[in-house]
Amino acid sequence: xxxxxxxxxxxxxxxxxxxxxxxxxxxxxxxxxxxxxxxxxxxxxxxxxxxxxxxxxxxxxxxxxxxxxxxxxxxxxxxxxxxxxxxxxxxxxxxxxxxxxxxxxxxxxxxxxxxxxxxxxxxxxxxxxxxxxxxxxxxxxxxxxxxxxxxxxxxxxxxxxxxxxxxxxxxxxxxxxxxxxxxxxxxxxxxxxxxxxxxxxxxxxxxxxxxxxxxxxxxxxxxxxxxxxxxxxxxxxxxxxxxxxxxxxxxxxxxxxxxxxxxxxxxxxxxxxxxxxxxxxxxxxxxxxxxxxxxxxxxxxxxxxxxxxxxxxxxxxxxxxxxxxxxxxxxxxxxxxxxxxxxxxxxxxxxxxxxxxxxxxxxxxxxxxxxxxxxxxxxxxxxxxxxxxxx
Amino acid sequence: xxxxxxxxxxxxxxxxxxxxxxxxxxxxxxxxxxxxxxxxxxxxxxxxxxxxxxxxxxxxxxxxxxxxxxxxxxxxxxxxxxxxxxxxxxxxxxxxxxxxxxxxxxxxxxxxxxxxxxxxxxxxxxxxxxxxxxxxxxxxxxxxxxxxxxxxxxxxxxxxxxxxxxxxxxxxxxxxxxxxxxxxxxxxxxxxxxxxxxxxxxxxxxxxxxxxxxxxxxxxxxxxxxxxxxxxxxxxxxxxxxxxxxxxxxxxxxxxxxxxxxxxxxxxxxxxxxxxxxxxxxxxxxxxxxxxxxxxxxxxxxxxxxxxxxxxxxxxxxxxxxxxxxxxxxxxxxxxxxxxxxxxxxxxxxxxxxxxxxxxxxxxxxxxxxxxxxxxxxxxxxxxxxxxxxx
Numbered sequence: 086x087x088x089x090x091x092x093x094x095x096x097x098x099x100x101x102x103x104x105x106x107x108x109x110x111x112x113x114x115x116x117x118x119x120x121x122x123x124x125x126x127x128x129x130x131x132x133x134x135x136x137x138x139x140x141x142x143x144x145x146x147x148x149x150x151x152x153x154x155x156x157x158x159x160x161x162x163x164x165x166x167x168x169x170x171x172x173x174x175x176x177x178x179x180x181x182x183x184x185x186x187x188x189x190x191x192x193x194x195x196x197x198x199x200x201x202x203x204x205x206x207x208x209x210x211x212x213x214x215x216x217x218x219x220x221x222x223x224x225x226x227x228x229x230x231x232x233x234x235x236x237x238x239x240x241x242x243x244x245x246x247x248x249x250x251x252x253x254x255x256x257x258x259x260x261x262x263x264x265x266x267x268x269x270x271x272x273x274x275x276x277x278x279x280x281x282x283x284x285x286x287x288x289x290x291x292x293x294x295x296x297x298x299x300x301x302x303x304x305x306x307x308x309x310x311x312x313x314x315x316x317x318x319x320x321x322x323x324x325x326x327x328x329x330x331x332x333x334x335x336x337x338x339x340x341x342x343x344x345x346x347x348x349x350x351x352x353x354x355x356x357x358x359x360x361x362x363x364x365x366x367x368x369x370x371x372x373x374x375x376x377x378x379x380x381x382x383x384x385x386x387x388x389x390x391x392x393x394x395x396x397x398x399x400x401x402x403x404x405x406x407x408x409x410x411x412x413x414x415x416x417x418x419x420x421x422x423x424x425x426x427x428x429x430x431x432x433x434x435x436x437x438x439x440x441x442x443x444x445x446x447x448x449x450x451x452x453x454x455x456x457x458x459x460x461x462x463x464x465x466x467x468x469x470x471x472x473x474x475x476x
Numbered sequence: 477x478x479x480x481x482x483x484x485x486x487x488x489x490x491x492x493x494x495x496x497x498x499x500x501x502x503x504x505x506x507x508x509x510x511x512x513x514x515x516x517x518x519x520x521x522x523x524x525x526x527x528x529x530x531x532x533x534x535x536x537x538x539x540x541x542x543x544x545x546x547x548x549x550x551x552x553x554x555x556x557x558x559x560x561x562x563x564x565x566x567x568x569x570x571x572x573x574x575x576x577x578x579x580x581x582x583x584x585x586x587x588x589x590x591x592x593x594x595x596x597x598x599x600x601x602x603x604x605x606x607x608x609x610x611x612x613x614x615x616x617x618x619x620x621x622x623x624x625x626x627x628x629x630x631x632x633x634x635x636x637x638x639x640x641x642x643x644x645x646x647x648x649x650x651x652x653x654x655x656x657x658x659x660x661x662x663x664x665x666x667x668x669x670x671x672x673x674x675x676x677x678x679x680x681x682x683x684x685x686x687x688x689x690x691x692x693x694x695x696x697x698x699x700x701x702x703x704x705x706x707x708x709x710x711x712x713x714x715x716x717x718x719x720x721x722x723x724x725x726x727x728x729x730x731x732x733x734x735x736x737x738x739x740x741x742x743x744x745x746x747x748x749x750x751x752x753x754x755x756x757x758x759x760x761x762x763x764x765x766x767x768x769x770x771x772x773x774x775x776x777x778x779x780x781x782x783x784x785x786x787x788x789x790x791x792x793x794x795x796x797x798x799x800x801x802x803x804x805x806x807x808x809x810x811x812x813x814x815x816x817x818x819x820x821x822x823x824x825x826x827x828x829x830x831x832x833x834x835x836x837x838x839x840x841x842x843x844x845x846x847x848x849x850x851x852x853x854x855x856x857x858x859x860x861x862x863x864x865x866x867x
Contacts, residue, residue, distance in 0.1 A: 110658075110673070111673055111676070111677070114677045114680055114681065126662065128836075129667070130662060130667070131664065131665050137720060137721070137722040156653060156694075156724055157652055157653055157654035157665075157724070158652070158653030158654035158655070158665065158666060159653075159665060160663065160664050160665060161664075162665070174722045174724055175720065175722060175766070176652065176654050176667070176766070177654070177665070178664070178665035217834050217836060218836060224836055224839075225839060225840075229839070229840075232677075232681075232839065232865075233674050233675070233677035233678040233680075233681060233772070234674065234772060234835055234838035234839040234841070235839035236673055236674055236677045237670040237671065237673060237674025237677075237768050237772070237835050237838075238670070238768075238835040238836055238838070238839045240658060240668055240669065240670035240673045240674065241667065241668050241670035241768065241835060242668070243658050243662060243668045244658070245658050245659055261548055261549065261567065262547060262548055262549030262550075263548035263549035263567050263568070264549070267501075267631060267634050267635070267636050268636055271517065271521060271634060272551065273522065273551050273552075273569070274522050274548075274549065274550060274551060274553070274568070274569035275549060276520070276521070276567070276632065277631055277632050277633070277634045278631065279628040279629070279631035279632035280628065282501070282502055282627055282628060282631045283624050283625065283627055283628025283631065284624070285502070286502070286505045286623075286624035286627045286628075287624040289505055289624075290505065290623075290624060303547075303549075329528060329566065330528070331528040331565045331566060333547055333548070333565055375566070375567070377628050377629075377632065381624070381625060381628070404866065407822065431798065443608050444625050444628050444629035444632060445608060445609060445615055445629055447625035447628075447629070448615075448616060448620070448623065448625040448626035448629045449616075449620075450625070473866070474623075475795065475864070475866050475867065476866065
């Protein structure tokens with residue numbers, strides 16, 4: 086049995102990058118840049134007024150003659166002589182000969198005469214070419230995750246398409262004869278299937294939408310066949326349940342039958358001990374525990390960073406943060422514990438109901454409290470580390 | 477001019493809830509519950525084995541006769557007598573007469589004879605009915621934001637449809653004659669339009685997809701007409717630019733012409749002073765500054781909490797967190813400052829390049845450092861508050 090850190094190393098070391106694709110800028114939110122992004126032009130690309138006011142050649146003269154006006158977007162600007170001023174608006178081009186803009190609140194007008202009441206410093210309120218950045222500068226690095234600000238920024242530079250890493254096609258196989266589809270009354274001794282839809286939505290939060298969800302009958306033949314078909318269609322395969330050593334758990338054998346290379350089975354953690362991870366060329370395969378909460382914990386700790394890494398992320402793990410523990414916790418298992426918890430301000434409180442079958446507390450959790458395998462006890466008031474479930 | 481706190485109060489106080497709609501559970505990620513969710517059944521709903529092993533009636537006898545097996549999903553279970561055991565698997569129903577499951581690792585088999593090597597306590601490894609929750613219990617409250625765990629949890633309870641608050645239709649109007657569409661070489665004195673696509677993607681991150689993006693010509697007539705049409709189609713109107721008092725800024729007049737009730741104009745903050753907010757019956761209208769970074773800051777501080785509140789959120793603001801400042805900052809303006817910043821571990825560093833036209837640092841920011849209007853200086857090493865841009 087390997088440690089959590091070893092297992093996390095395995096899932097990152099075996100995270101082959103997905104293909105590089107060209108995307109329209111407007112569709113790129115959440116993707117990771119596959120190449121450095123260089124500025125194709127300077128910003129601003131012309132001398133721009135930063136305010137509404139008057140452009141002029143700096144002088145101590147307080148009365149100037151207004152000879153015209155320039156609006157943002159005007160293609161041509163008047164030539165300006167000493168003693169003259171032009172009305173100008175924010176974002177408008179400053180005439181070549183002018184060097185300063187006085188804001189309108191510091192002026193009065195008498196017909197065509199401008200009276201400057203508070204003289205600005207030379208060059209005030211004029212944004213020089215390249216003030217924000219110069220053409221050719223490295224602006225966003227490979228691996229950057231595209232957010233709304235990057236999209237606005239790249240739009241301002243005129244980008245229409247950008248190169249990013251693709252998102253994976255994922256297939257989710259759910260196993261277990263006790264599982265029943267929703268929509269009909271529950272049969273005796275059955276439970277409603279929940280892992281598939283849960284994992285599907287966890288993937289959606291990562292911006293992954295190409296997801297196939299398949300229920301597999303609990304026989305070796307059917308399981309092997311489903312794994313084979315999934316490997317043909319998907320980049321990543323998540324199998325929920327059937328990974329233990331019970332007589333009806335065929336998943337491991339199905340993985341072997343399909344020539345999937347096992348990297349590890351079982352991690353020294355609670356919940357989620359019977360986690361399986363393997364690859365076959367550029368396909369990755371996770372065997373997740375059937376218990377819903379175990380499954381979701383394994384998703385956050387291993388599947389999510391693996392997928393993010395394949396999508397090009399340089400910081401694929403959930404954010405680790407620190408908070409103050411509100412109660413004492415013993416770790417009698419010498420395992421790494423992931424405890425569903427609520428963080429308010431700088432306090433963290435683990436929920437009661439940590440059993441691996443229990444999803445109700447997970448729905449309310451915004452944090453996974455992390456207790457390392459070699460920590461036997463954490464005390465009330467200790468600063469502890471948690472994984473932030475806002476992502 | 478009002479303070480940031482007053483302005484935030486205004487945008488929440490005037491956040492009419494959107495209509496309640498019925499959604500398929502699988503499509504509900506990110507929505508907010510519009511009613512309390514009660515458990516329609518107990519979990520588990522039958523006595524379940526928690527492990528692979530053998531069910532039996534607790535006894536000190538160490539040799540039992542194996543009379544059958546029960547798989548997860550079996551509709552019927554055998555009756556069990558003292559001295560007998562049945563092979564049982566995780567999730568399978570425990571026979572009515574049995575009270576305990578011994579895990580397989582603590583047993584050996586000699587043909588039909590089971591030898592218990594380590595006797596568990598009575599009732600061990602049997603999940604009683606309702607262990608997780610009992611039918612009728614309140615499981616998720618109105619206002620809860622649905623995540624993948626809530627979806628899994630509600631799926632396990634058999635929910636197919638749930639009641640949530642709708643997401644808004646949003647219209648974004650961009651103003652400014654200097655703005656040019658991407659795709660053609662930049663004309664002199666023009667800039668590529670970036671605010672529209674930026675705001676559109678910020679909305680997408682909130683799960684809002686019904687967005688209309690319209691470029692308006694800078695005349696009062698066209699602006700008034702566009703505002704009128706947007707009010708007919710959208711729940712929320714975002715107007716980018718044209719909100720200042722320059723001769724070509726027609727947005728405020730267009731708002732008046734359309735009978736929109738002004739709640740405030742101008743907030744004592746930097747960037748984003750010329751922010752306008754109003755409503756007309758259940759429609760909300762924001763006049764956002766044209767500078768991209770100002771616009772985005774106003775989005776995070778006002779538009780986002782307003783929208784979340786309309787969508788049913790009880791905690792609509794971005795998370796406020798604390799970190800240690802790595803440098804000294806003066807606030808000479810007596811305004812609330814929002815500074816683009818990077819947080820690493822528990823340290824926060826504001827970026828250089830805070831000018832309101834600059835989006836490049838915003839793309840790299842994961843935090844907005846908040847400096848209250850009455851704070852004149854923050855020192856290196858101070859614990860400071862920031863808004864977390866992970867949302």
